[in-house]
Amino acid sequence: MGRPRKPLLSKERIYRAALDLVDERGEFTLPDLARRLGVSPSSIYHHVEGRSEIVNGMRSIISADVLADGQFPAGGGTWQEQAVRWARVYRNGLGQHAKAIPVLVGEAVTDDATLEIYERLAALLTDQGFPPRAVMVAVSILDNFVLGSAIDAASPDVPWVTRPPVHPALHEALSAADLSQHRSEAAFKAGVEALVDGLEGSRLEW
């Protein structure tokens, strides 16, 4: 038998393999990545500079999918509706890679696609007259809520196993709720709308 033909190593193949590993395991190491790709660790370093580039490469794959959504965040409506749509589309994209989120957040964003995502939100707010410092806080607030909501979207249908005598308020609230996706979706919707409405307050200056 001849050796199986391997596709050539490339940045793209390295980024995709790293994202697959992180989706499965929540982290990647260079030896794991080399094993997955069937190459030596040193050959990976012929194509990429290091961990930071790989993490940004993984992120660019997710962000390209987000940007491919025609509704992001344009599509008409008030700026508040556009900001809510920004959060929704971004959360849906990240929600498919919930285990990757801490890895992604741990490295500064340098990839074009993700910078474009944040630039669109910053430009939307700048166009509304928000001063630069308020833009920074507002972007971070929506970003934080999106990250948390993306992780929550991957939680079990019944996220708390309560015992009524010990947790009466939580048990009653859970029992009243439409569970499965409804809890997570309702929280995302009400939360992002409250946050966007609150952005106009003066508290954004610090």
Place this chain on the structure above:
Amino acid sequence: MGRPRKPLLSKERIYRAALDLVDERGEFTLPDLARRLGVSPSSIYHHVEGRSEIVNGMRSIISADVLADGQFPAGGGTWQEQAVRWARVYRNGLGQHAKAIPVLVGEAVTDDATLEIYERLAALLTDQGFPPRAVMVAVSILDNFVLGSAIDAASPDVPWVTRPPVHPALHEALSAADLSQHRSEAAFKAGVEALVDGLEGSRLEW
């Protein structure tokens, strides 16, 4: 040389070792855990029932530290101030284990300490007259923001590396911001206050 004396295997040792692994790597496997503890995988199963118990054991260690904070969430003030304090103390505790968050969220909460954390918030809102469904949404909203903010607290001081001609709005906002901890802290403070203020709206019914 005699064999080094090993501490007896216990639930507590297993939970702590799993939390250490997840803090380092974002995930744990049974073989990794056995190796870390210097035992066989099967001996771990003499002490714990499975992955779900281990994840809840890890979570109970974090939550016990949160509950040990005397300010949680009691300490006087309005219910809004108490809810903000709940979010702050919980975010600070989770922020020390940012890489563990997706693992924790992936398993239903069954441990006493974490259920107590959520029960306190649910009881605070129930006492204010929020109906049960609204309590469920409000708890989930604050939970999502806490999760995202805890992860954001572990982000680099300069989270975006912008190029001014391509990302003018984001670059201007970043340049105006007090960076390091200030961005993350300002976003947490303004965001959680906006969310708590927004909790009284009718949107919590769905």
